[in-house]
Amino acid sequence: MKILVINCGSSSLKYQLIDMTNEHVLCKGLCERIGIEGSKITHKANGKAWTEEVAFPTHTEAFAKLVEMMTTGESAVVADKSEIGAIGHRVVQGAEFFTESCLVDESVISKIEEVAPLAPVHNPAHVQGLRSAQAVFGAHVPNVVVFDTTFHQTMPPKAFMYGVNYEMYEKYSIRRYGAHGTSHRYVSQAAAEFLGKDPSELKIVTCHLGNGSSITAVDGGKCIDTSMGMTPLAGVLMGTRCGDIDPSVVTYMEQKLGIHGQDMADYLNKTSGLLGISGISSDKRDVEEAAAAGNERAKLAEDMLNYQIKKYIGAYTAAMGGLDCVVFTGGIGENDNGLRRGVCENMEFFGMKLDLEKNNQRSGDILDLTAEGGRVKILMVPTNEELMIARDTLALVNG
Numbered sequence: 537m538k539i540l541v542i543n544c545g546s547s548s549l550k551y552q553l554i555d556m557t558n559e560h561v562l563c564k565g566l567c568e569r570i571g572i573e574g575s576k577i578t579h580k581a582n583g584k585a586w587t588e589e590v591a592f593p594t595h596t597e598a599f600a601k602l603v604e605m606m607t608t609g610e611s612a613v614v615a616d617k618s619e620i621g622a623i624g625h626r627v628v629q630g631a632e633f634f635t636e637s638c639l640v641d642e643s644v645i646s647k648i649e650e651v652a653p654l655a656p657v658h659n660p661a662h663v664q665g666l667r668s669a670q671a672v673f674g675a676h677v678p679n680v681v682v683f684d685t686t687f688h689q690t691m692p693p694k695a696f697m698y699g700v701n702y703e704m705y706e707k708y709s710i711r712r713y714g715a716h717g718t719s720h721r722y723v724s725q726a727a728a729e730f731l732g733k734d735p736s737e738l739k740i741v742t743c744h745l746g747n748g749s750s751i752t753a754v755d756g757g758k759c760i761d762t763s764m765g766m767t768p769l770a771g772v773l774m775g776t777r778c779g780d781i782d783p784s785v786v787t788y789m790e791q792k793l794g795i796h797g798q799d800m801a802d803y804l805n806k807t808s809g810l811l812g813i814s815g816i817s818s819d820k821r822d823v824e825e826a827a828a829a830g831n832e833r834a835k836l837a838e839d840m841l842n843y844q845i846k847k848y849i850g851a852y853t854a855a856m857g858g859l860d861c862v863v864f865t866g867g868i869g870e871n872d873n874g875l876r877r878g879v880c881e882n883m884e885f886f887g888m889k890l891d892l893e894k895n896n897q898r899s900g901d902i903l904d905l906t907a908e909g910g911r912v913k914i915l916m917v918p919t920n921e922e923l924m925i926a927r928d929t930l931a932l933v934n935g
Contacts, residue, residue, distance in 0.1 A: 537621035538562070538614065539929050541922045544625070544665030546657060547572055549598045553606060553613060553620070554926045561922075562613040563606055567598035579605040581613050595661075595668040603672060622678045623669050624929030626718065626921065627662045629655035630683035631709055637686065637928040640666060640679040648681070654713065654766065680929040687717030690758040695855075698766075712770075714752070714762035716744045716866075722924040723865045723917040724754040730902050731861065731913060739856040741849050743879075744919065745869035747775035747818065751845065753852035761855055763848055769805055772844040773837070775818035778808035779844065813837040820868050820875070842878035849879070853886070861913040862888065870918055871898075876905065880914060887911030 537557075543550040549567040554560065563581035575592040578585065579602070586605070592598045605611045614620065625640075631651040638644060645666055652659040662681075669679055688696075696712040697705065704710040720742045727742075728735040735757030742752045749772050752762040763771030763780075773779045786804070790796050795803060811818040814837040816826045826834035853859040863869075864876055873895045880890040889910030897903060903916040 537930060537933070538619055539926045540620050540623045541925045541929075542623060542625045542665055542669065543922075544595060544661045546570075546661040549595055549602070549665065551602055552922045552926075554923065556926060556930050559923060559926070563611070565602060565605065567592060567595075567602065570595055570598055577601055577605065579611050581606075581611050584610070586611050595664045596671050599668045599672040617673065620673065620677065622680060622929050622933045623673065624680045624682060624925040625662060625665060625669070626684070626925055627681045628658035628684045628715065629713065630681075630685045631713065632689070634681075634683050634686055635689045637680060637682040637925075637932060639932050640681055644681060651709075654709070678929075678933050680925075680932050682718055682925040682928045684715045684717045685713045687721040688712075688714035688752070688759045688762050691761060695761040710766060712762070712765045713767075714750065714759070715748070715764045715768045716750045716752075717759070717762075718921045718924045719744045719865060719919040720750070720752040720754065720759065720762070722921060723863050723919050724752075724757065726902065726917050727861055727863050727913075727915050728757070730904075730915065730917070738860045739853075739858045740861045740863060741852050741859065742863045742865065743845060743849075743869050744866040745845075745864065745872075745875070746866035748777065749774050749866065749868070751848040751852065753856055755856045761852060772848065773813070773841045774809045775820070776806045776809045776811045778804050778812070810837045810841070813840060820872060824872070824874055838875075838878065842875060842881075845875075845879045846883070849883075849888075850886070859887065859912050861915060863915050863917050865917050865919040870916055876914075876916070888914060890914055 538553060538555050541552045547570045552564040553562045555562055565577060565579040567577045569575040570592040576587060576589045578587045590601050603617050606613055607616055627648060629651050631654055633647045645663060648659055649663055666679060724740050724742050725735060727740060728738055740754040742754055744750050748768055750762060750764045753760050769777050771779050790800055810823050814823045814834040816822055816834050823834045823837050827838050868875060876895055880888050889907040891905055891907035894905045900918060905914040905916060
């Protein structure tokens with residue numbers, strides 16, 4: 537079966553078409569600036585890439601264009617859209633309503649809309665994507681939703697509850713939900729397979745590090761805790777997000793800056809993190825370059841991030857009662873050997889021993905970075921959320 541994997545943003549649509557007979561990616565692409573002047577599509581297939589400016593008033597026109605690119609001309613990978621057997625959609629927030637991936641019907645779409653206040657940027661865009669997919673492909677093609685939050689639904693209440701009045705949870709569903717769950721699930725399973733173990737045998741800390749970053753404790757194949765909170769703002773320092781801070785810092789800054797509500801949320805989400813500390817960039821590569829050139833604030837940003845990741849690894853080792861493996865993944869986790877070195881430095885007492893030579897290697901496959909004598913395996917595992925979505929979609933469509 538050929539499965540189309542979709543990740544819709546408010547003004548974007550990422551896609552991959554995967555042939556599940558061999559899990560081969562036939563094509564991938566991105567529709568940008570949907571509903572904005574200057575919209576375009578970039579489509580990659582058959583070893584080539586095409587970029588074309590096209591008017592995309594809504595996601596529906598974007599879907600129609602990607603179908604055209606996949607089925608006609610030099611960029612075609614299928615003869616007709618009827619060859620696409622199902623569509624899998626990434627959805628950021630499923631709250632407590634969804635504990636696993638599921639087939640889409642009207643009630644599912646209604647629930648995704650209902651919990652949109654918990655992910656106001658993402659969930660409305662996912663609904664647009666679902667509606668547009670149904671309009672372009674027809675009701676006979678099954679759609680499946682795979683939630684970023686479902687992997688974290690195994691957290692016990694002691695991990696997901698906040699210390700505010702309990703009625704805040706009862707009335708407004710205020711609790712920790714986490715994010716990047718599809719990635720954490722994929723890399724923890726891939727790590728177990730690489731080590732020749734069943735996931736139930738392992739205690740793993742997975743570090744998904746990118747512009748947005750989260751750390752997860754995976755005990756016996758299940759999430760028991762994760763660093764992101766009710767929203768993706770919590771946890772470690774990120775590209776433009778502050779991560780964990782004292783809530784009173786927020787009210788104090790509101791008084792000093794004279795900004796409140798959404799303006800303060802934007803300040804914490806878009807002007808903080810690596811960008812705010814370094815004053816250089818939200819891109820870790822730029823920060824690293826500036827630190828190497830002697831910029832003290834850039835060096836501070838690096839040190840803060842490494843330190844915070846260390847703390848989470850230690851905390852989650854205590855929570856799980858042991859540690860067998862640490863996984864680095866995501867754009868930074870997979871490519872930043874300096875960060876991996878900084879995080880693993882002086883962790884030998886923990887059983888973590890990084891092989892510096894192996895750490896400098898580049899690979900699109902899993903790398904074992906553990907030095908001789910290390911008791912805890914240190915792995916770099918390239919994430920593949922799209923494949924995880926396609927696998928869930930295939931399983932559900934096949935019953």
